Amino acid sequence: MNIQKLTLAISEFSKKKKSNTAYYEENWNERKERKEYYQSFTKDKLLAMTEDDFAEYIGKLWSMLIWGNKKYVVDKLISDNGFKKLKNQLVDLLYGTNDIESRWDTFLKSVKGMGPATISELLTYANPQEYAIFNRTTILSYSYLEISDMPKYNYQYTGKKYVEVCKVAKKISLELQKSGATDYDFLAVDYFLWDEVLPLTEKKLSEVVNVSVSPKSEDKNNSKSLHDEIKEKLVAIGELLGFDSRSEVKIATGAVVDAIWEAKIGNMGKAIYVFEVQSKGSIDSLILNLKKAQSNAAVQAVVAVADEEQLAKIISESMGVIDEKSLRTWDSEDVLAVYDSLVRAHESINKLALVPESF
Template identity: 40%
Template sequence: MNSHLLTKYLTAFKKWFRSNKTQAMSEQQERELLASNIQEYSKELLQKMSENEFFDYIAPLWAMAMWGNKHYQIDNIIEANGMPLLREQFANLIYGSGSIEKRWDEFRSKIKGVGPAIMSELLCKTYPNKYLIWNRKTYNGFTTLEISNLPRYEARLTGKAYERLSMQGREIVHMAQKEGFIEVNDMLTLNTFIWQELQVLPEKYFTSDKAENLLSKSGREDLFVHNDIRDKLAEIGRCLGFRAEVEKKVADGAVVDTIWEVTIGNMGRVIYVFEVQTSGSIDSLILNLMKAETNKAVQGIVAVTDQKQIEKIKKEISALSINGKVKFWDYTEVLKVHESLQFVNESINNLGLVPLGL
């Protein structure tokens, strides 16, 4: 981390805070109120929460801002996971006795449709002195401060990485306090500082050699989380107006990772199938796609993976009936599309043109 840059931006933040004290204090009080509301959800309440209580728990989160109709998205989360599992895993993530690394990774492996932005915001608002909110803005802010080993995409944010980043956040707070910048005193005020002062780099920076050098070696490898990509494909579909589901049976013996479905007039159902390949047998992926293709409603089949495996799959299906029918989507493009749609939806929703569905 570049301590000189940190001091520079903290100084600017203090100046802004003092020049806009009424606004700054109002925003801080709002953040504290939102955190207080989250803290009212005890372990016991999470373990027995109803669907309505679950909605009230996550709908007000900043991470939900991309969804105009929040009921629609939260209903999909409930349908994909079931309330018993949601109760168990949210209670364990927030109040479990294991390490945050293990609780984080277990949640990520078991819960569909809930990513690091929601998880980290809940942890931060429950424990403002301990855990960091991690999202695109925080990534930009940490990049501005030249902090290294940053996971560019949520798919690479393991429990171990999240704890390391939270430690980095606590270090920034400690340095701010030590140097007399009392405006940054916990992770919530750190989040305000990040949003206010550290969104300064042009987009081209994030594809430059300098930005690439800030990534860890593992961050540059073609490693990604299967369930994260599966869930983002579903969210992209919903943003585009499709009914999207994960782990859906589309034919005998074919349960696919994600489908987009729409009913078009007299044509009936039209289904697009997505299979995510991270590791393991390519043969099983090909077999699943071949079975899915037998469903007459399936109009498109897409294999989602990295460039190396795309070439392998193309070679394997060259003599098969699905050759020429399978489309390919690099997982990094999926992540970029999801991020872009998130930005677009948040921007439009902030205009207040459409009721937010609360």
């Protein structure tokens, strides 16, 4: 870690706190209220939650700001995982006796729809002296502070990496305490990163986002591959755009595609957009799946998603096999960039609370 950069950022942060006390107290009090709310839950209280209680519990998280309709997300969590299993897994994550590395990995492997940002936020509220928030702000801020090997893809957010992130948060907390404050737990560290370091980082965003683990170094033992990562992002982009978006869908006889976006057109029918992701290996199955998908009359376009090199091969080898008018290609790096931009836009808009959540 670049201590000089950290010291300078802490100095600026301290000056701003003194010159605009009301602003900083308001933001810090909001964090304290969130912490108090989540720490009011015990193991037994969490297990006794109704679905409505759970919707409130999840809906208050910062990681949920991207969603205007939080009930849709909560209902999907319950449907995909089962409510009893979901609560039991949360109890094991937050109150289990195993080390945090194994609890983290077990949860991510077992629960669908709750990622690192959400579960680390819950962990931080539960025990802000030990567990740090691990999200986009953390990654960009740590990269600015020259902390190496920050993850770029979700499958790289392992329990081992989370332990490393918490150790760094501890160091930052100790440095913040040297500035005179005594209450700098890891939730306060997150506030410091969000308010002071992130703006510095975003000035050089194009440089910072490349400080990451290369996808070529993918560990076969990771619970999620690059292929799964891109597929999940495609589904999320579709949901954020308002489509009925799903993965692993049978679109035609003998064709299960990676993802679809579906839009109903009144009572006339529907329009479907099909996505197939290629991360490595032979492209024959991708081309065959897209060709079969075109036999479905509702399919308006088929999209091959891969890196630049693979896309060139797909375009070449699909000529004469797939209808060129309905074939689209999308660089996988662009998919990640679009997802990130959409998330940030939705977070900003939803903070305005323009539409009541009951709608």
